[in-house]
Amino acid sequence: MKELIKISKNISQCTACALSNTRTQTVAGSGSQSAEIMFIGEAPGSKEDLHGLPFVGRSGDLLDELLVSINLDRQSVFITNLIKCRPPDNRDPLTKEIQACKEFLKKQLQHINPKVIVTLGRHAFSYFFPNANVQSSRGQIMPLGELSVFPVYHPAAALYNPKLKSVLQDDFKKLSDYLQNSITNKKISKTPSNEAKQLNLFE
């Protein structure tokens, strides 16, 4: 846990992009250091900015509900965002902000080494697969080097369009099935070559 705390402390002191001027506080992420699933959203919103935690408010409530539906909770996964400070007026994160912040996400991924990365929404998915479409890719495992990425819609999307809630529920069930049917429960070994491949994803 020490390493995650160190990463969070470094995030809290970061001034690498202009969002450091407008944030109330940073939102590093929360959950288990040994999580098999890491959820990555887009950016903190106003409530997250106030509380310092990811996915609070209505989106967070829906994410909690989806986790419970597959017998998980926030303590058994790790939840974070692409960028760790709130963009003003909840605008989309800028490419330069994502680039400035990616080192923190890389470190979190390297330290937690999850079996599956679940991207919440198109921004997080595009980060890993810039040329793919989340609508046609959602609900399936997409290998990327040594990583396994599982894209789903952002919970906030289901708040605006209730039809998407059942899509999210179905996708979480698929995620649960994948985890249960995994041939091996061993985490990806941190061999030097694997680490090199993961590092390359962030260059």
Ligand code: SF4
């Ligand atoms: S968004 Fe990331 S890079 Fe920008 S100030 Fe916050 S922690 Fe630093």
